[in-house]
Amino acid sequence: MSFSATSSSTDTGSMPVGMVHTVADLRRQVGDWRKAGKRIALVPTMGALHAGHVALMEAASRQADKVVLSIFVNPTQFAPTEDLSRYPRTLEADLAKAQGAGVALAFVPSAADMYPDGFCTTISLAGPALGLETDFRPTHFAGVATVVAKLLIQVAPDVALFGEKDYQQLAVVSQLARDMDLPVTILGVPTVREADGLALSSRNVYLSPAERANAPALHRALTQAAHAIAGGAEPALAVEAARAQVIAAGFALDYLELRHARTLAPVAAATDGPLRLLVAARIGTTRLIDNIPVPL
Numbered sequence: 001m002s003f004s005a006t007s008s009s010t011d012t013g014s015m016p017v018g019m020v021h022t023v024a025d026l027r028r029q030v031g032d033w034r035k036a037g038k039r040i041a042l043v044p045t046m047g048a049l050h051a052g053h054v055a056l057m058e059a060a061s062r063q064a065d066k067v068v069l070s071i072f073v074n075p076t077q078f079a080p081t082e083d084l085s086r087y088p089r090t091l092e093a094d095l096a097k098a099q100g101a102g103v104a105l106a107f108v109p110s111a112a113d114m115y116p117d118g119f120c121t122t123i124s125l126a127g128p129a130l131g132l133e134t135d136f137r138p139t140h141f142a143g144v145a146t147v148v149a150k151l152l153i154q155v156a157p158d159v160a161l162f163g164e165k166d167y168q169q170l171a172v173v174s175q176l177a178r179d180m181d182l183p184v185t186i187l188g189v190p191t192v193r194e195a196d197g198l199a200l201s202s203r204n205v206y207l208s209p210a211e212r213a214n215a216p217a218l219h220r221a222l223t224q225a226a227h228a229i230a231g232g233a234e235p236a237l238a239v240e241a242a243r244a245q246v247i248a249a250g251f252a253l254d255y256l257e258l259r260h261a262r263t264l265a266p267v268a269a270a271t272d273g274p275l276r277l278l279v280a281a282r283i284g285t286t287r288l289i290d291n292i293p294v295p296l
């Protein structure tokens with residue numbers, strides 16, 4: 001078995017994070033913890049960890065005795081035109097953050113381990129996967145759901161945590177776990193934001209200084225629309241005003257929509273809630289997404 005313990009220069013005295021690369025080694029370690037009666041949490045990531053991921057790992061530490069962090073830049077959720085090759089890869093810094101956040105084990109598989117020759121199964125989705133991201137990235141959630149299903153089966157955690165920042169992903173994964181009777185609780189963790197409201201994202205590093213200065217317009221537009229709807233404004237008009245605000249800030253808008261918070265089905269009236277506002281827009285070459293609840 002290869003199980004390496006990694007310790008970083010920013011070591012705070014916490015236990016070093018173990019690291020495994022294969023499913024067999026992962027299962028051996030998790031199996032030992034299970035036999036010892038430990039409760040296990042999984043935080044699936046693609047690395048390039050930021051404060052949003054730290055919040056996920058810390059929340060996981062409060063939920064379980066042992067936290068497994070997966071770091072895998074999943075090729076099947078990127079379209080050929082997307083940023084797979086330039087996606088940031090920062091393993092050493094990620095492990096240092098994981099250690100500070102109480103992670104016990106990092107699972108860092110290779111693409112060949114996750115998708116060996118001959119791999120040909122994908123999860124087919126509907127419900128919350130329809131529309132929004134899928135209108136612009138038609139194969140994205142099939143890739144996400146397939147890799148998340150694999151990770152949930154490989155780790156068999158009691159609980160798995162996902163950021164609300166990728167709200168549609170959270171809805172898709174929750175539906176997947178329910179539909180496939182996976183014995184795991186899926187928990188959403190609130191979005192972590194910069195002081196000016198920009199949601200933390202691994203893709204924020206691509207923003208030029210001018211784009212970074214404009215980027216909080218997304219959150220501002222959502223917040224104003226949410227308050228307007230909560231205050232009795234006609235939802236369609238509030239959404240239209242938010243779209244105009246985003247475009248005026250220099251974004252190319254993919255969508256800005258008001259949806260049912262659980263099913264993500266379109267809604268016409270505020271009484272159709274709970275409600276969520278979701279946006280995706282491009283500034284320069286960077287595509288940002290965000291969402292907030294409508295406080296009704």
Ligand code: PAF
Nearest residue numbers: 044045046074144147166
């Ligand atoms: O949110 C992410 O980082 C990814 O979509 C996930 C859930 C790790 C699957 O690759």
